[in-house]
Amino acid sequence: MTHPSGSFSFDLVIFGATGDLSLRKLVPALYHRDVAGQLNDDVRLFAVARGEMPDEEFRSLARGALDRHLDAKDFSEAAVERFVSRFRYLSLDAETPADYAALAKALNGGTERVLVFYLAMAPRFFGPICTQLAAAGLNRPQARVVLEKPIGHDLASARAVNGAVAAAFSEDRVFRIDHYLGKETVQNLMALRFANALFEPVWHRGVIDHVQVTVAEKIGVEGRAGYYDHAGALRDMVQNHLLQLLCLVAMEPPNAFAADAVRDEKLKVLEALRPLTDGTIGEKTVRGQYAAGAVDGGAVPGYGEEIGRDDSTTETFVVVKAEVETWRWAGVPFYLRTGKRLPVRRSEIVVQFRPVPHLIFPAAARDVVPNRLVIRLQPDEGISLHMMSKVPGPGGMRLRTAPLNLSFAETFQGRQPDAYERLLMDVVRGNPMLFMRSDEVDAAWRWIEPILAGWQSQSDRPKPYTAGSWGPSAAIGLIERDGRTWHEDMR
Numbered sequence: 001m002t003h004p005s006g007s008f009s010f011d012l013v014i015f016g017a018t019g020d021l022s023l024r025k026l027v028p029a030l031y032h033r034d035v036a037g038q039l040n041d042d043v044r045l046f047a048v049a050r051g052e053m054p055d056e057e058f059r060s061l062a063r064g065a066l067d068r069h070l071d072a073k074d075f076s077e078a079a080v081e082r083f084v085s086r087f088r089y090l091s092l093d094a095e096t097p098a099d100y101a102a103l104a105k106a107l108n109g110g111t112e113r114v115l116v117f118y119l120a121m122a123p124r125f126f127g128p129i130c131t132q133l134a135a136a137g138l139n140r141p142q143a144r145v146v147l148e149k150p151i152g153h154d155l156a157s158a159r160a161v162n163g164a165v166a167a168a169f170s171e172d173r174v175f176r177i178d179h180y181l182g183k184e185t186v187q188n189l190m191a192l193r194f195a196n197a198l199f200e201p202v203w204h205r206g207v208i209d210h211v212q213v214t215v216a217e218k219i220g221v222e223g224r225a226g227y228y229d230h231a232g233a234l235r236d237m238v239q240n241h242l243l244q245l246l247c248l249v250a251m252e253p254p255n256a257f258a259a260d261a262v263r264d265e266k267l268k269v270l271e272a273l274r275p276l277t278d279g280t281i282g283e284k285t286v287r288g289q290y291a292a293g294a295v296d297g298g299a300v301p302g303y304g305e306e307i308g309r310d311d312s313t314t315e316t317f318v319v320v321k322a323e324v325e326t327w328r329w330a331g332v333p334f335y336l337r338t339g340k341r342l343p344v345r346r347s348e349i350v351v352q353f354r355p356v357p358h359l360i361f362p363a364a365a366r367d368v369v370p371n372r373l374v375i376r377l378q379p380d381e382g383i384s385l386h387m388m389s390k391v392p393g394p395g396g397m398r399l400r401t402a403p404l405n406l407s408f409a410e411t412f413q414g415r416q417p418d419a420y421e422r423l424l425m426d427v428v429r430g431n432p433m434l435f436m437r438s439d440e441v442d443a444a445w446r447w448i449e450p451i452l453a454g455w456q457s458q459s460d461r462p463k464p465y466t467a468g469s470w471g472p473s474a475a476i477g478l479i480e481r482d483g484r485t486w487h488e489d490m491r
């Protein structure tokens with residue numbers, strides 16, 4: 001079976017292949033693309049990690065991961081066997097040159113083939129690995145490197161990482177993953193805005209009151225305490241995923257659906273974000289940390305207990321009021337909100353329109369609510385436009401808000417591919433549109449860093465919130481002080 005958008009021959013090397021990201025996301029994504037017919041028979045997959053293990057042991061790890069993470073209906077014994085047999089395992093220490101020589105030997109020949117190095121590792125390894133790949137002659141013209149977020153820990157470390165990588169791989173061969181950009185519903189934001197004539201004429205401060213971007217999770221830190229406690233929600237989610245969503249909502253129409261045209265427009269948005277200062281951080285941000293509570297009726301421990309230390313000041317919840325200083329958006333706040341251990345898992349963008357300029361209806365019908373466009377990124381992917389309608393029947397002109405609903409599951413049947421499937425194949429194709437360019441990463445850190453610094457200089461800690469609630473009450477206060485409310489479905 002060949003996939004309609006083509007099938008490919010390539011070599012892929014996964015560094016950190018035995019880690020969580022690799023087994024939970026990359027292996028299943030590659031399996032799906034294999035089953036879809038996009039991987040030619042000669043595709044070679046190399047799993048690389050520190051420990052020693054025979055190929056067969058890694059294959060059985062991959063088999064186990066597929067068993068755990070695939071829907072039962074997608075698991076075919078024969079397809080799984082065929083897929084896992086593509087893997088070879090190599091033990092490699094990131095800083096040992098001889099190990100790269102062994103990798104180069106294993107990759108023998110095929111210098112014309114696309115060669116992808118996927119660094120599913122902590123960012124401190126990105127520079128050293130790229131340096132070693134170059135020293136071993138593996139940064140050949142068809143080679144690409146994929147970096148997982150976070151790129152660095154702050155502006156200086158991000159620049160150091162990008163600099164070290166750039167010394168080995170030119171920018172067009174560096175693919176920085178923000179997996180939100182690979183989600184179908186996030187890609188659909190561009191279709192919504194630029195393939196429909198309806199929205200662009202109203203997409204500005206004259207008609208839009210404000211925008212809410214919420215990424216709510218039910219999960220806690222899930223065994224990633226070592227990473228998460230050093231990162232926190234602002235670095236883990238806002239610096240990348242939420243800012244990218246903001247960019248897609250706020251950017252000017254690019255002149256073409258082309259990688260740099262789109263990324264140039266996103267960069268302009270990031271550069272137009274009003275910097276937060278020590279004087280405004282208290283009023284425009286809220287950070288919280290979950291305390292013990294209940295999610296889905298089950299008791300869950302507080303953050304301190306979960307990570308095994310109770311003096312952590314890491315935030316697991318954050319709200320930031322962002323402002324884009326452009327003619328289009330002046331005075332339109334973008335409220336960014338994300339947190340762990342919230343009552344539901346839901347990511348959505350709410351575009352709140354202004355009230356009608358003049359009400360013609362009698363007093364009884366005056367509960368007219370301004371229009372609201374809700375873009376549901378996950379779950380229940382879809383779009384609803386909340387509009388005022390007449391309530392049918394007698395009783396005069398009674399009005400009520402009702403949604404015009406587009407459900408992706410009902411409209412487009414079939415499986416929604418995971419973000420990593422799309423992103424991995426885009427790397428192979430050499431299409432960087434859905435990846436962050438280094439100047440975007442830089443601009444995002446430039447905006448985030450003063451917030452981190454401001455928080456650090458404050459003596460207060462993140463405000464506690466009960467697991468299973470919508471964060472500290474200050475998060476509600478922040479938006480209500482502006483005379484607005486969080487989208488009520490979220491409560």
Ligand code: BG6
Pocket residue numbers: 217236347
């Ligand atoms: C990752 C973060 O980038 O995104 C995690 O590191 C978070 O902390 C995850 O849980 C959320 O992704 P998704 O696709 O489940 O919304």
